[in-house]
Amino acid sequence: MKQQYDYIITGAGCAGMSLLMRMMSDDFFLDKSILVIDAAEKNQPDRTWCFWEKQPDIFEPIVHHRWKSLDFFSPTYAGELSIAPYEYKMIQGLQFYTYVQEAAKKHSNIEWLNAAVVSIEIDAATELASVVLADRTIYATKVFNSILFNEIKPAANEYLLLQHFKGWVIKTDTASFDKDRAVFMDFRVNQQYGTTFMYVLPTSANTALVEYTLFTESLLPKDEYDHALKAYISNELKLSSYTVEHEEFGIIPMTNAQLPKSTQSIVFIGIAGGQAKASSGYAFKFIQKRTAAIIDALKAGKPISLKNNFSAAKAQLYDSTLLHVLHHKKMGGAEIFAAIFKHNKAADVLSFLDNESSLFTDLKIMRSVPTGVFLPAAMAELKLRM
Numbered sequence: 001m002k003q004q005y006d007y008i009i010t011g012a013g014c015a016g017m018s019l020l021m022r023m024m025s026d027d028f029f030l031d032k033s034i035l036v037i038d039a040a041e042k043n044q045p046d047r048t049w050c051f052w053e054k055q056p057d058i059f060e061p062i063v064h065h066r067w068k069s070l071d072f073f074s075p076t077y078a079g080e081l082s083i084a085p086y087e088y089k090m091i092q093g094l095q096f097y098t099y100v101q102e103a104a105k106k107h108s109n110i111e112w113l114n115a116a117v118v119s120i121e122i123d124a125a126t127e128l129a130s131v132v133l134a135d136r137t138i139y140a141t142k143v144f145n146s147i148l149f150n151e152i153k154p155a156a157n158e159y160l161l162l163q164h165f166k167g168w169v170i171k172t173d174t175a176s177f178d179k180d181r182a183v184f185m186d187f188r189v190n191q192q193y194g195t196t197f198m199y200v201l202p203t204s205a206n207t208a209l210v211e212y213t214l215f216t217e218s219l220l221p222k223d224e225y226d227h228a229l230k231a232y233i234s235n236e237l238k239l240s241s242y243t244v245e246h247e248e249f250g251i252i253p254m255t256n257a258q259l260p261k262s263t264q265s266i267v268f269i270g271i272a273g274g275q276a277k278a279s280s281g282y283a284f285k286f287i288q289k290r291t292a293a294i295i296d297a298l299k300a301g302k303p304i305s306l307k308n309n310f311s312a313a314k315a316q317l318y319d320s321t322l323l324h325v326l327h328h329k330k331m332g333g334a335e336i337f338a339a340i341f342k343h344n345k346a347a348d349v350l351s352f353l354d355n356e357s358s359l360f361t362d363l364k365i366m367r368s369v370p371t372g373v374f375l376p377a378a379m380a381e382l383k384l385r386m
């Protein structure tokens with residue numbers, strides 16, 4: 001093991017491995033020494049990623065399943081969301097980790113280290129980024145870090161909601177699902193804790209991932225997730241006989257709190273880099289966009305962009321507005337998403353949630369939610385930024 005590398009990637013999860021895969025896919029990085037550090041072996045099926053996209057990206061070969069049509073249910077509106085030109089795609093975590101690890105075996109310039117990172121600093125003498133481990137310090141020109149070292153602590157006027165969810169992959173003996181149609185959001189569940197919905201992602205006539213998701217300030221007692229899943233599978237999916245093949249649990253921060261700031265030597269990526277959309281928790285596609293932009297900057301010999309452009313700043317204002325409305329309980333997510341999907345093309349909503357919509361589309365989407373609720377929230381958030 002060397003003492004110094006061109007690049008060190010700390011945290012080999014979604015963001016670290018996405019960046020690494022992009023480096024491996026480009027000859028520019030062939031002669032760059034790269035060290036990847038993670039405390040875990042990354043050999044567990046710990047999560048499933050879903051996201052929508054128009055064009056295939058680098059992880060297309062491991063897309064496990066895809067849907068062209070999604071259903072939306074709520075007490076006030078239900079409909080089929082036709083999402084073309086997007087497809088909704090699923091990638092399984094373990095397959096993703098294995099795919100990247102296998103590809104890395106063919107690259108002699110990449111080394112892996114299974115160790116816990118204690119901190120990342122700038123070395124005063126050399127100005128190199130230094131990665132501090134329990135038994136040594138390793139240096140690099142740039143460190144790409146996806147480790148959140150500290151708990152997110154929102155300041156006054158900032159919000160932190162937790163998107164927490166439990167999912168079961170269930171299997172039935174008889175054909176019970178349409179593998180071409182997924183349920184994107186089903187709000188026909190008890191909203192007593194706050195914004196709560198189910199989604200159902202069938203991958204065959206007999207198998208589906210059913211996930212119970214909440215946007216609230218604190219977690220539920222463990223049993224509650226299981227009770228809700230059982231009730232939904234019985235009451236809405238009308239299934240009495242099934243086996244639970246696998247389960248996953250996750251927490252994603254939905255926040256507009258300040259995260260540690262990147263510099264040109266220590267670049268934060270992934271959730272630590274603010275790539276989980278504050279109003280939806282979706283992160284996979286934002287991680288892909290950010291890691292692709294980093295690759296472009298490195299190849300062009302340009303500084304990595306650390307500032308928000310106009311469209312990111314505008315999206316942050318929208319996200320903060322939604323967090324404001326949810327945090328102050330001015331309106332529930334069920335009514336908000338129902339109003340948005342009822343009055344807009346699903347593809348426009350998806351581009352809005354991707355921070356890629358035009359100002360015209362943004363205004364149309366904003367007009368579909370009650371202005372009496374959203375305008376004061378948006379004004380309050382805007383004032384804080386001025």
Ligand SMILES: Cc1cc2nc3c(=O)[nH]c(=O)nc-3n(C[C@H](O)[C@H](O)[C@H](O)COP(=O)(O)OP(=O)(O)OC[C@H]3O[C@@H](n4cnc5c(N)ncnc54)[C@H](O)[C@@H]3O)c2cc1C
Pocket residue numbers: 010011012013014015016037038039040042046047048049050051115116117118146147148248249250251252269270271272276281282283284285287
């Ligand atoms: C169960 C689950 C399902 C999700 N589903 C979706 C989805 O469908 N769509 C979507 O867009 N987003 C989803 N997300 C959100 C987001 O995409 C994921 O959390 C994603 O994995 C974030 O990538 P990351 O690289 O920031 O963090 P991670 O993938 O969690 O990677 C961080 C890495 O850092 C390592 N690490 C942590 N501390 C240390 C340390 N001190 N030293 C060394 N290594 C350390 C960890 O072992 C881990 O490998 C989901 C999240 C979860 C938890």
